[in-house]
Amino acid sequence: MKIILNKFRNFNHLMSNKMHYLIGSSILRIFIGLHIMFTYLIHFAQRNEIWGPNAFYSFEKCFEAYGFTSLYLFSDSQLYFEFIFISGIVINTLYILGYKMRVVSIINFIWVWSLYQRNPYIHDGGNNILILIMLYLIFASLGEFFTIHTESRSKEKSKVTIIIHNFSVMISMIQVSLLYLFAGFNKAQGKMWTHGTALYYILQVDEYSINKGFTNLVIDNPYLLVLGTYSALFLQLMFPILVWNRYFKIPLLIGSILFHLSIIIFMGLLQFGVIMIALDLLFITDTEYRKLYKFLSRIYDKFKLKFRNIFNQKLRNPTI
Template sequence: METEPVPAPHRAPDRVTAALGVLTERPVSLYAAAVLRIGYGLLYLVFLLREFPHRDEIWGPGSPWTPELARQLFDQTGWVSILTLSDNRAYFEACYALALAASALFALGWRTRAVSVLFAVVVASFHGRAIFMTDGGDNLILLMSLYLVLTACGRRWSLDARRARLRAGGADAEARLPVDRVAVDRVAGGLGQHLRASRLTLTAVLHNCGMFVIAAQVCFLYGSAGLYKVQGASWGNGTALHYVLNLDLFRPWPGLSLMVDEHDVLIALACYLTVLLQVAFPFVLFGRLKYPVLTMLLGMHLGIAVLMGLPLFSGAMIIADAVFLPDRFYLALGRLWRRTARGAGSGGTAEVPRTPRARTPRAQVPAQSEPVG
């Protein structure tokens, strides 16, 4: 006698339970979170180093937008910045050094839980201090720094992960808890187990919700930008990029902009493709079509960085797009990097081919069909 299939209403609760299990049991997209951490930490570090000679005119006491004017604006907007707590130049230099250190430590993943909060405070403070000199890149970095506080972005490719592997003796490091949770296990009795389980669940929920918010933010950004462009006549007739390429404010390489502007057909196609990619982006995330779309968006942002002189904005967008790549993609990149580094390390010396008789029981040669590492 054949078993009748279970009706859909009975399967729906199971799917909901499975979805809740994924949300509460383990953090997802840990490698993507690590890429976001490294990317935004390095990007902001490079930004601060680039503006180091002009730091006083932008954020310091010598800025035309004085700390007193900034405090008056904060009284109206409710914003807070550590840079306006004092007008002393030594205090400003100390804050700038703190910002450089926080960005570097955040990218390295050192004590990520605490440093992520410090990095968010630094970004918010510098953003609010010179609010009239920011652009889309600054706004996105500010949002991402706040969202990353919720995530477990130090679990992979970080000093925290390395310290956890060393303490674990290298055994099953990927499945072990991070170092900052070991203290909970020292609590005796059942209370310690409950606290540990609650902390695991809370961390997983916050991380997954944070990654979801980051993905939703990028989708809203692309979708709203595309829908806004659809309403403009210049994007509809394919001339928008022509006007952009002739703006002196966004033309760091005038000769290059003029050379690109000579190709009218390509300019029109680029306009239509830009609108299509941005509007369609939220609808292609759950299929293989997202890979060519992300590749084309990468080319678009590189073009914006070069032709319009907006590297901070382009870098922030490229890093944000990394949230949509699965962990298996980053694992494959890691294996490719290790094989490339191993090949480069042995390229300068001639190797003698080994025969099966040369192997000994002590040789640790992995099977060719299994990934190394």
């Protein structure tokens, strides 16, 4: 009983003493904003055909299915649609810049939810986890780093604010862990995954094969196919366990990032891959980010000094 009480006290101290994962949550905010901005801009010329009053998923059918659950369904006026769509771009820009996040994060969530509700047939799966994480992060402090609004960091945070932020981030991390776990369980039930051949069949699908050169390199190599299949399965099943271990976390996250980069390169699922990489980056602590920054700064300084010496040497002796 005493051990349980001590664990509880330690957890309570951890969650209420100071805010954690501020850098990771700020990076995630930027990635989420860029993900949404990509959706807005890549389809800007076709916005009327996708989300407008006369879209291929008609206003009437969408309203019948979802009712007033989207701002785009409050009116079938073209002018109203343009206002909602353009204002969504403006709001999301403020979100990326980290301006007045307590208010902007709520408004941006409403606008993005409305966009997804208006036409759910054009997404690649990344939107499902994104909208959940956006909801959780409404309660987090997303404007502490990489923001044009610098007031918040100078203010002393109340205990309630600290606890709410930490729980918001923790719930987001648990959600990501569960996503990996159930994705792994789902794969483990399929014979193609347990036999090590799933990757071969996935890469045969034309819709998910944007680069035949890269794809053929993998398809023609049975060792890469088996390694890719089993490593994906192992990664997803073990992620919820190993990501909390300080020794295995960083190698696991590197593996996960490489896994999702391969999804982007081989399958063309850009938005899904990007948001999953951003969610992986959330698990890195502020201390680890600072250590990484110092490490990269030292490498940069060494290269800078080396090239400066070479340049100065050439100036002194032009014949070299």
